[in-house]
Amino acid sequence: MEKLKFLGEYFNVKDTVLCGQLFRYFPSSIKAGAYFICSGDKRCLCYNEGDFAVIECETADIEYFKNYFDLSRDYGQIVAAANLQGGIVKTAANLGKGIRILNQNRTETFFSFIVSQNNNIPRIKGIIERLCAGAGSKRDFYGEDYYAFPTAEELAAKPLEFFKEIGLGYRAEYIKRLADEFNDVFNESEFAALLTKDLKKRLLSVYGVGPKVADCVSLFGFHRSDSFPVDTWIEKVYRENFDGKLTDRTKIADYFVETFGENSGYFQQYLFYFKRSLEKEEK
DNA sequence: CTCCAGGGCCAGC
């Protein structure tokens, strides 16, 4: 087990885990405030301790998780830019300044955000857990079992019935078809070389992928920070805090990217997390 | 009972 320590001012584990960008996280039953995180077939344990954020993982995965947590980026600069914006962007950024936009496994991100459409986070989490347990391979993390996110081949081997049984509903067809056609519609290294605009176009051509899912894959899988996913929460932010008259979500997304540029993805996540935590507190 | 969730597809304009 390796322990990596980083300054925690711009690395809050809880906020990074709970802000809605990933679905395979598990609170540790032993260490309060600590989370196991799975990404692809890898796993780590992370928590804040004093002024630091700590990541525990296998030696072979150190570089993977350094990149996963986006550790080479200066989030102080991003938060400073958010402060200049003022208003709700400033407020949200100061609440969520410890959020890191993760560099997630791209295959997992692609499948996961198709699952996410017209769905809520607790249920998405459950579906993805059943997807991994039913189709992924069993792994070991320091004596504790977990399941890797299934490969496209493992998913393609499953019948449509399997996807319905784990609760996917009408999204079962989307997942099944993506699994079957995966190598024809998703070329990771080719996609990584595309401009964001062209990347989105390619993602949009996949059955079951619309503008919002394409933006999420582009942001969370390819770290395209000039992406601004617009879901029901962000639409609410736009209506209530930006006095917006647009109704088309694609146009709302374009508006924010024009306004925030390369900071769009970070600001979006601050706003999403802020709006959603507010709503939950009121209940 | 209805409404909602990190929406997208399809038919009909």
Next chain:
DNA sequence: GCTGGCCATGGA
């Protein structure tokens, strides 16, 4: 190119 109806599921 835009709009409305429809799509499973489960929690509030």
